[in-house]
Amino acid sequence: MRVVFMGTPGFAAASLNEIHTNSNHEIVGVVTVPDKPSGRGQKMNISDVKKYALEHDLPLLQPEKLRDEQFLADLRALNADVFVVVAFRMLPKAVWSIPTKGTFNLHGSLLPQYRGAAPINWAVMNGETKTGVTTFLIDEEIDTGNILIADEVSIGENNNVGDIHDQLMEIGARLVVKTLDGLANDALKPHPQDESIELKHAPKIFKDDCKIDWNQSVDTIHNKIRGLSPYPCAWTTYGNSDAYKTLKIYGGIKTDLEKSGELFELVRTKNNLYIHLADGMYEILDLQPEGKRKMSAKDFINGHQNEAQIFVK
Numbered sequence: 001m002r003v004v005f006m007g008t009p010g011f012a013a014a015s016l017n018e019i020h021t022n023s024n025h026e027i028v029g030v031v032t033v034p035d036k037p038s039g040r041g042q043k044m045n046i047s048d049v050k051k052y053a054l055e056h057d058l059p060l061l062q063p064e065k066l067r068d069e070q071f072l073a074d075l076r077a078l079n080a081d082v083f084v085v086v087a088f089r090m091l092p093k094a095v096w097s098i099p100t101k102g103t104f105n106l107h108g109s110l111l112p113q114y115r116g117a118a119p120i121n122w123a124v125m126n127g128e129t130k131t132g133v134t135t136f137l138i139d140e141e142i143d144t145g146n147i148l149i150a151d152e153v154s155i156g157e158n159n160n161v162g163d164i165h166d167q168l169m170e171i172g173a174r175l176v177v178k179t180l181d182g183l184a185n186d187a188l189k190p191h192p193q194d195e196s197i198e199l200k201h202a203p204k205i206f207k208d209d210c211k212i213d214w215n216q217s218v219d220t221i222h223n224k225i226r227g228l229s230p231y232p233c234a235w236t237t238y239g240n241s242d243a244y245k246t247l248k249i250y251g252g253i254k255t256d257l258e259k260s261g262e263l264f265e266l267v268r269t270k271n272n273l274y275i276h277l278a279d280g281m282y283e284i285l286d287l288q289p290e291g292k293r294k295m296s297a298k299d300f301i302n303g304h305q306n307e308a309q310i311f312v313k
Helices: 010-022 048-055 069-077 119-125 161-184 218-227 297-303
Strands: 002-007 026-031 036-038 043-045 082-086 103-107 130-137 147-154 234-239 244-254 266-268 273-277 280-289
Touching: 002 010, 010 026, 010 048, 010 082, 010 161, 026 048, 082 161, 103 161, 119 130, 119 161, 119 218, 130 161, 147 161, 218 244, 218 280, 273 297, 280 297
Parallel strands: 002 026, 002 082, 082 103
Antiparallel strands: 036 043, 103 130, 130 147, 234 244, 244 280, 266 273, 273 280
16 A cells, blocks of 8 residues: 655654565655754754655655645645554644545554553553553544554563553554555454543643652552653652752662651662652662762762761652
């Protein structure tokens, strides 16, 4: 089939690569976001999908507005059978209704659960033991269209969102090609999402959502830290009565260590760093103090040997 691919980050580029290198389908166009300046030097940044398209000489479109008449005309001229969308923008009907085989999206959850912008993060933060990827036909609403295929992965107790993201990126890429094959030979039977179950949502995550509430249980805190690592990262403040600074926490593990120190105190041993919580001790493995680089717990301890008690809040 003739395929137009739409996407932005590395997660999407993996699917683009799978179609290009491991399928019989022809990529007749790639759509991604416009270039934009970023960083201190405002260097022009291009998406991972654009990088791939340029490296493999694939036709590229970067519309400012998806309803632009020239862009729509260019899309129609590609005469694609199907549009594939992975980690892109919400499409207007004027776009997704163009191809004869429809437009399908790859979503990072087992739909209908975790519809929204951050499905992988929320699945881990909520302590799920499994998640997956789903291909579905796009319609007027967000993430509600008829399901084509789904595949699942297990979430380990100490897996973080980066681990699960990378797994889903790989199986998702293969699922995209499997979906294209099924649509090409009319083997797939799209079916509606189950709206009768209690749904969990995955809204966009903001900075305030990432702040740790140390009054919560060890399990809840552990899930939040790994569900936000490595990005956007859980954070807290640390210090004493004189001053508090921001502290990012990238990783930790639950421990059976007997409680010691005062509540919310950072308890330091020679090589290990713990936080005394209401229902136990939690070990911090990787962290980043304000104004410093990311470091191990041991490096943090070595840099705070002359300080007395340190607390989080």
